Amino acid sequence: MIRKIRIENFRSIADSGDVYLPKFGAIIGKNASGKSNFLSAIAFLKELVTGVDIGTAINGITPMTSEFFYVTGSPNRPAASTLISTFKFTIETDSGRHFEFTYQVGLNSTKQPPFFINSETLIEIVNGSEKSIYTREGENVFGEGTSSPTKILLNRLALASHPDESSQQVANAIRSYTIINEQPKLRGDAILVSENRIDTNTVEGLAVSLQKKDRELFNAAMACIKKIIPLFEGAQIQAIESSTASDSVDINSEEKKNPKLFFVLWSYKGFVPHSSASLSNGDRRTIFLMLSLFNSRSKSFFIAEEIENGMHYQRLAKIVDQLRTYGNVKEIQVLFTTHSNEILAALMLDEVLYCRKEPEKGSLLTAIKETAQYEIIKEELRGGSTAADVVNSGMFE
Known part of the structure; x- marks a missing residue:
């Protein structure tokens, strides 16, 4: 911290x-x-x-x-x-x-x-x-x-x-410290994650990293994401032999010697499991934020730029609530920038x-x-004012 x-x-x-x-x-x-x-x-x-x-x-x-x-x-x-x-x-x-x-x-x-x-x-x-x-x-x-x-x-x-x-x-x-200053990476080969090369700048890499680190924590992260995205059911992670991977997927020679590859798809209620390429920008960003948070070490620091990017406004209060709740449980310091009035209303x-x-x-x-x-205006705002109340008062125009 x-x-x-x-x-x-x-x-x-x-x-x-x-x-x-x-x-x-x-x-x-x-x-x-x-x-x-x-x-x-x-x-x-x-x-x-x-x-x-x-x-x-x-x-x-x-x-x-x-x-x-x-x-x-x-x-x-x-x-x-x-x-x-x-x-x-x-x-x-x-x-x-x-x-x-x-x-x-x-x-x-x-x-x-x-x-x-x-x-x-x-x-x-x-x-x-x-x-x-x-x-x-x-x-x-x-x-x-x-x-x-x-x-x-x-x-x-x-x-x-x-x-x-x-x-x-x-x-x-x-x-x-976990620092998120850009959108999650989207790679064509992201559905395959090598144990030798886990990229935590992708949602797949984060999912594999967390599942390997702590299965119970991984399940808690999936439950957290479900609270924000109602149709979300979880990540399907399957370990496969590198020799059985499709020839169309680029795997370097070192990884071919390592049998520990993980195939990652995302499940939604009523839909066939699919890769992150078919996730909406808002869903990918939500999953990325939550998996990054749950991957963070206790008593560390989680920092994010404009967490509302790509999000529907009705989702933002839930994201803030999950950031605050898990941050408190694991004693993780959380700091982010925002321009969103919906987020300010939750602060x-x-x-x-x-x-x-x-x-x-x-x-x-x-x-x-x-x-x-x-x-100057605190008397007008006394009694449970949120940050949005203060900003909307015009005091910072």
Whole structure:
């Protein structure tokens, strides 16, 4: 889980200040206000912690180096050779320990590769006191109580490989985050899933992954989806020998040596089982969200961009209810962006963060209850107001 974030000089964010993230909640705001950039900062951290080099991770965000940093037309903006972005996260691990992790990304336009990790610090917070785990300056990493540094490549995050137990616990927590920022993949060969290559960016891969991990949890996920899609009956997953697979299906030689292939179809009441290619976009998105949630580890973090994409509006409240219910049961932090009034009607005020962009300050993220607009009209809204009531009042026009 991430309890608090602070981001400086990243994309549309100049300085977010300290932002406390809810256990369950949504980020709202106008188009181009910068909502996605806050989620991108978390996704970027996960990429680096999995061991991806910084250049590759940045290319996943933007092809232009200048767009990684906060862009303003001010003549006082620092020269490109001095640009630094700062990311600070207060992280709770599975065991309930709290850590503060800060790192800086720098750009030196005169060198190749231009991006580098400028610094890192990992601190454990125990009963209000801080205990240093390690610090990094450039390529030098100093563990607690050591005077001689270990070396690390400038384009790699030390947290990804630092050997002490505390660092590994934080890194494992971050690696467990589930981040959905696009529609599920749809491949022609998706009905066949190899145990050697389970792609959890597809509904088939998610279904096989969950069934192999925990059959009882898989059944619970199917029951959850049925509550949202009434005609849905479940996923049919059949293990087959790779040698019996159709010659028309592309299976590489390594997979042909492995007999563990899984054939996946989807069952609906009154219909012949079919592949995901015949699912509606809304059904595929619903199944993908729920299977991703149930695949998430307890006490981890589930993040999704605009969960309403491709959905019929009458389905949205049920999806929010399932996200909240399962998140509470498994202690999974859930955060998503939305523009949907139907979703807002299912949320309470303390579950919503409001994103706005100001000319001189960039994108800012604030709990609705802490905004000046809410203070002005809260008397008119007292008594069980939903987030939709607040937004529909016109206070954020």
